[in-house]
Amino acid sequence: MKKLYVLDTNVLLHDPNAVFSFDNNDVVIPAAVLEEIDSKKRLADEIGRNARYVSRLLDGFRSQGRLHDGVRLPGGGNLKVELNHRSFTKMQEVFGEMTNDNRILAVAMNYWMEEQEKEEALPVILVSKDSLVRIKADVLGLVAEDYKSDRLVPPQDMYTGCETVQVHPSVIDEFYTFRQLLVRSLPLNYPVHPHQFIILKDELGTSKSALLKVTADGNKLQPLHLSNDAVWGITARNAQQRMAMELLLNDEIPLVTLTGKAGTGKTLLTLAAGLLKTEDEHRYKKLLIARPVVPMGKDIGFLPGEKEEKLRPWMQPIYDNLEYLFDTKKNGDIDKILAGMGSIQVEALTYIRGRSIPGQFIIIDEAQNLSKHEIKTIITRVGEGSKIVLLGDPEQIDHPYLDSTSNGLTHVVERFKQEPVSGHVTLEKGERSRLAQLGAELL
Secondary structure (H helix, E strand, O other): OOOEEEEOHHHHHHOOOHHHOOOOOEEEEEHHHHHHHHHHOOOOOHHHHHHHHHHHHHHHHHHHOOOOOOEEOOOOOEEEEEOOOOOHHHHHHHHOOOOHHHHHHHHHHHHHHHHHOOOOOOOEEEEOOOHHHHHHHHHOOOEEEOOOOOOOOOHHHOOOOEEEEEEOHHHHHHHHHHOOEEHHHOOOOOOOOOOOEEEEEEOOOOOOEEEEEEOOOOOEEEEOOOOOOOEOOEOOOOHHHHHHHHHHOOOOOOEEEEEEOOOOOHHHHHHHHHHHHHHHOOOOOEEEEEEOOOOOOOOOOOOOOOHHHHHHHHHHHHHHHHHHHHOOOOOOHHHHHHHHHOOEEEEEHHHOOOOOEOOEEEEEOOHHHOOHHHHHHHHOOEOOOOEEEEEEOOOOOOOOOOOOOOOHHHHHHHHHOOOOOEEEEEEOOOOOOHHHHHHHHHO
C-alpha cells in the first residue's frame, strides 16, 4: 500500500539523497524544513555541505513543475513542498510555542486529518532522527519512524571480525597437526570473510581450543603468524588484542578497523604498531595520527595561539598515549621527542581534504564521529603503499546526526568485510583499569 512520508530537517542534513529512499511512496518536505536548511547552508562543515546539496537538488526539481503541486520522483512517488500549517491550533494546545519542530508536526497532522476524510486513506508517517520529535508525534497520535535507509544491518548483527565455533576435539587436533583447516570442514551456517578470526572450542566441554584466521581468499584457516612478543613495550592481554595486532602488523592488509568500548586498548595498540612499522622497520616513511574535531558536551569556542596550540586540546588523548609509549617523565618532553624525530605527525582531520598520502601509516581516531561522506573522503586520500587504521566506539558518538549504525566507521566495517584488503576486530575486554572496565559496563 502506498504511503506518505513527511521528512524532518535532520533527515535531509544526514542524507541529502533521502528523498530517493522511499520507493514509489509520496514524500513531503514542510516549508519549515526549507527555512532550517537555509540557516545551515553557510556552514563550512558536513552539515553545511549537505544543506547546499539539498538546496541544489530541490532547485533542480523545479524544472519538472511547481514543488507545491508535487513533482515526480524516479521511484514513482511524488515530491512536494508543503506550506499548510492549518492544524497548528491543536498543536498549540498541546505544545504551546510555534517552533519549527511543531510546524513540521503540524504539516504531518494536517495530512493525517485530510487522509482520514478519504475512503482509501494513505498512511502518514513522520520521519525524523530526533527522538523528541518522534515522541511528540506519538503524543499526537501520529506514526513516526527513525530514518533507517542508510543502515546496512541492525546493531545486533554488526560484524565483529571474530566468531566462536563449537567443534569435535578431533578437528582441533587436526589443526594443530597440519597447521591449517579448510573453511568448508567447519560446521558453519553463515559465510566467513577474509581475515576473519575463528575461535575453535571443544564441544565436549574440555579446555581444548584454537585461534585461527581466515586467509585472504576466504577458503582456509591458518594460525596467527605473530608471536605475543611486546611491541614498543605493549603486549596483547587478551584474544581480541592479539587479533588486532595480527591485523595491524600485516603489511598486506592496507585497511584495518578496530571498534570497542573505552579502555579496550584500540589507540595504544595501534600507536605501538605504527611506531614499530615506521621507526624500527622503516616500512612506512611517516606516522600520521588524526582525529575529528567534535566536542563532547558544550564547545569551548575559539582557542588562542598558532594551529598547533589550537589543536592540542583536541589531540591530547593521542599525546597521552605517546607519552606512555615513550615513557616521558616531564611535561613537554613528548613535544621535544616528536620534533626531533620528524616522522610522527599529529593532525586534525580538518586539514586532510585534498591531500594525497602515500607511504604512510595513517591512524584515524574517534572515527565513529565521521559521516559516510567524510570517511569516503579520508579513505580516498590514501596513496600507494599506505596503511590506514580507523578506530572508534560506535556507542560513544558526539555528532548530532549520527548513531551507532549510521556512522562512517560502522559503514566501512560492513562495506569492506568481504574485501581481502581489509580486516576488522571488535575489542570487548577493557584493559585500562578495573575501574574503567566497570565504568564502561555499568554507566
